Amino acid sequence: MASGRIALLCLLGLLLVAASPAAIAAKDDKIFYQITFMWPGAYCAQTKAGCCMPKTDVAPASDFYVAGFTVYNATTNSSLSSCSNTPFDMNQIGDATRLMQYWNNIRCPSKSGQKGWKNAWETSGVCSDLTESAYFDTALALRDKINPLSRLVSNGIKPDFGLYSVKKIKEVIEEGIGAPALIQCSKGPFNKFQLYQIYVCVAEDAKTFVECPSPRKPYTCGDDILFHPFKKWMLKTNSTKSYAAADAIDQLLEAVMEI
Numbered sequence: 001m002a003s004g005r006i007a008l009l010c011l012l013g014l015l016l017v018a019a020s021p022a023a024i025a026a027k028d029d030k031i032f033y034q035i036t037f038m039w040p041g042a043y044c045a046q047t048k049a050g051c052c053m054p055k056t057d058v059a060p061a062s063d064f065y066v067a068g069f070t071v072y073n074a075t076t077n078s079s080l081s082s083c084s085n086t087p088f089d090m091n092q093i094g095d096a097t098r099l100m101q102y103w104n105n106i107r108c109p110s111k112s113g114q115k116g117w118k119n120a121w122e123t124s125g126v127c128s129d130l131t132e133s134a135y136f137d138t139a140l141a142l143r144d145k146i147n148p149l150s151r152l153v154s155n156g157i158k159p160d161f162g163l164y165s166v167k168k169i170k171e172v173i174e175e176g177i178g179a180p181a182l183i184q185c186s187k188g189p190f191n192k193f194q195l196y197q198i199y200v201c202v203a204e205d206a207k208t209f210v211e212c213p214s215p216r217k218p219y220t221c222g223d224d225i226l227f228h229p230f231k232k233w234m235l236k237t238n239s240t241k242s243y244a245a246a247d248a249i250d251q252l253l254e255a256v257m258e259i
C-alpha cells in the first residue's frame with residue numbers, strides 16, 4: 001500500500017516535471033502569420049519608375065498581390081527571420097502559375113518574381129513549420145479566402161478613382177474574416193492618400209484570423225482615401241507577348257468590376 005502510494009507520488013512528480021516546461025514551451029513556441037496585400041494600381045501611381053509587366057508567361061491577376069507572408073512570435077509579437085538555412089528551391093514549388101498571378105513583382109525593370117519568392121522563403125518561410133511548397137500554398141489559400149478586392153467591390157468599394165472611407169474599408173474586411181486588418185496608404189495623385197496595402201494576421205493554424213500587432217510607426221491615411229484604378233497601360237512592357245497578357249488583365253478587371 002505504502003509503496004504503491006510512493007510510486008504514485010513519484011509518478012505524479014515525474015508528470016509535473018515533464019508537463020510544466022512542455023506547457024511553457026508550447027505557449028512560447030506559438031507563431032502567427034501576417035499576409036500583406038499590395039494594390040498594384042496604387043504602386044504604379046506612386047513610384048517615379050512606374051511599374052513593369054513581370055517577365056513571366058502568365059499575366060498578373062487584376063487583383064491585390066501578395067507582397068509578404070511573414071512569421072511572428074505569438075508571445076512577443078516580434079517578427080521572426082532567417083530561423084534556419086534551408087535554401088529556396090524553385091523545384092519545390094512545382095507549378096508557379098498562381099504565384100505568377102498573385103505573388104509577382106511589378107517593380108521595374110521587369111522581373112520574374114523568383115527573387116521575391118526566394119527572399120520570402122529564406123527570411124520568413126523557414127521560421128514556419130511548413131515545407132517550402134506548403135508555405136507558398138498556405139499564402140495562396142489565405143489570399144483566396146481573404147480575397148480583398150472581391151470583398152471590397154461587392155461592398156461598393158471599387159478601384160474607380162473614387163474616395164472611400166478607411167473606416168468602411170476596415171469594416172468590410174473585419175466583417176468578412178472576423179478580425180481587424182491594418183490599412184496602409186501611400187501618396188497618390190494630387191498628394192491624396194490612396195489605398196496601398198492591407199495587412200491581415202492569422203494564427204498558426206492558418207485558419208483563425210487574429211489582430212495584427214500595431215506597426216511601430218502607425219500608418220497614416222486620411223479619413224477618405226483614393227482607390228486608384230489598375231489598368232494595363234500602367235504596366236510598362238517591351239514585348240508583344242506581354243501586351244497580350246495585359247489585354248487579359250483589363251478583361252479580368254472589367255469582369256471583376258461588374259460583380
Ligand SMILES: *[C@@H]1O[C@H](CO)[C@@H](O)[C@H](O)[C@H]1NC(C)=O
Pocket residue numbers: 028029030031073074075076080
Ligand atoms: C518567442 O519568444 C519567447 C521569449 O523571447 C521565446 O522564449 C520563444 O522561444 C519564442 N518562440 C519562437 C517560436 O520563436
Ligand SMILES: *[C@@H]1O[C@H](CO)[C@@H](O)[C@H](O)[C@H]1NC(C)=O
Pocket residue numbers: 075076077211212213214
Ligand atoms: C500582440 O498584439 C496584439 C494585437 O495588437 C495585442 O492584443 C497583444 O497585446 C500584443 N502582445 C504583446 C505581447 O505585445
Ligand SMILES: *[C@@H]1O[C@H](CO)[C@@H](O)[C@H](O)[C@H]1NC(C)=O
Pocket residue numbers: 052053109110236237238
Ligand atoms: C525595355 O527596354 C529598355 C531598353 O532595353 C529597358 O531599359 C527597359 O527597362 C525595358 N522595359 C521593360 C518593361 O522591360
